[in-house]
Amino acid sequence: MATLNITYQGQSADYELAIDFATTDADIRRIAVEIVRSGGARGLHLPNLPANAFAAFVVDRLAGPAGEQRIYLRPKVPFGASCCGS
Amino acid sequence: MLRIVICGVGALGSTCVQYLRNVKAELRLVDFDRVESKNLAAQWFVKQSLGKNKAEAARLQLANFYGAKAEAMGVRLVPNNAAQLLADCALAVDCFDNADSRLALSDAARTANVPLVHAALAADGTFGLVRWDERFTPDREDSEGQATCEGGEHLPMIGVLGAVLARTIQDFVAGAARHDYLVSLSAVTRTT
DSSP states (O other), rough: EEEEEETHHHHHHHHEEOOOOOHHHHHHHHHHHHHHHHHBTTBBOTTTTTTTTTOOOEEEEOOOOOOOEEEEEOOOOOBSSSSSSO | OOEEEOOOOOOOHHHHHHTTTTTTSSSEEEEOOOGGGGGGGGGSGGGGGGSSSSSHHHHHHHHIIIOOOEEESSSSSOOHHHHHHHHHHHEEEEEOOOOHHHHHHHOOOHTTTOOOEEEETTTTSSSSEEEGGGGOOOOSSTTTTTSSGGGTHHHHHHHHHHHHHHHHHHHHHHHHOOOOEEEEEEEEOOOO
């Protein structure tokens, strides 16, 4: 049992996920689309979410503050927020 | 007093630095770039800093506005000088804007056994994270030179992320804590 955290368009929500921690990234992305379409993650209900919405997203598997298994599906974060190279 | 090196004094780095003006540490600021007029929309620089090196400009602003001291290193961090820039530092902070610089800094910090915390922002300004080096892998841009904060439209998120990073640094200085955070438009979530 892991908790899946999905961040999309500035909103972030948890979903209790009964899957193996080592589930592939592709499967995590596919499952996340279904969760968001169905409204399973509180605050993230987008019935028409495109199937490829998370194609460029990153999957992180980390232990939470209490040692629990957490999977984070999040946008890429390539920047230190500079407009011109810092 | 311990020394902290801030690597990259652009939007995130300069925003974080202003919140570190009373931290119980000496600050070393590293950035090769110069302040341009477009930077005023999203970075903690004032018109009087235009044309100055960013590290030096931030040093001067800390001194002139708050009487806080810092050391400015107006160079680009590369493998050849990284050890020198990290010398005598108890903490390194990554506010760079590209994966290559982040990797060079990670390599140098690991070699020198200097704790390193990263801060990074999504291209659309809706999400960011603060994460310690042992759990961090840099993301590459979708396309080289991808624009981020042109016009300063992401300034509120930069402010939140810079503040969370500053708090993370404060916690490390106070008790060697190493907390990670996710920062979205709806919440700041501690993840370790």
